[in-house]
Amino acid sequence: MIRKGRFALWRNKEFELISYQRSYYLRSENPSDTKWGFRELKGDEYAFIKPVSIEELEDAYEIIPYAMILGYRFALAGWDVETGKVILVTVNPFVQDKIDVRPYGRFEYIIEVPLEEIKIEEDRVPILGFEASYR
Numbered sequence: 001m002i003r004k005g006r007f008a009l010w011r012n013k014e015f016e017l018i019s020y021q022r023s024y025y026l027r028s029e030n031p032s033d034t035k036w037g038f039r040e041l042k043g044d045e046y047a048f049i050k051p052v053s054i055e056e057l058e059d060a061y062e063i064i065p066y067a068m069i070l071g072y073r074f075a076l077a078g079w080d081v082e083t084g085k086v087i088l089v090t091v092n093p094f095v096q097d098k099i100d101v102r103p104y105g106r107f108e109y110i111i112e113v114p115l116e117e118i119k120i121e122e123d124r125v126p127i128l129g130f131e132a133s134y135r
Helices: 031-036 093-097
Strands: 005-010 013-020 023-028 039-041 044-052 059-069 072-080 085-090 109-114 121-126
Touching: 005 023, 031 044, 059 085, 059 109, 072 109, 093 109
Parallel strands: none
Antiparallel strands: 005 013, 005 059, 013 023, 023 044, 039 044, 059 072, 059 121, 072 085, 085 109
């Protein structure tokens, strides 16, 4: 599973973290989380949300996925489920000498690679005043 975005730990369990108008919500796809106060999200029978305060969270962080190819770091820009390929982007101009990339925007380079051919790594950046923790 490729994870990207903001997440929080609550009751020793990881949830996607959503913010809207300075309020925070945990998102779950598990209907059994309704016992913990999660409510079905309107229009999506597979999504449940729960309002929380920052003080209730054990940790909060943003996950930034990336991949290394021949020593070059690429950010994960997307994933095409139909083709099974991930879309990777870098701003490193030297990459074009070693890897078959295409220009993408200004000063960027893009490549599409089958997911099974690379390993997706994650950077975990603390948010909302939480400190870095290495779990």
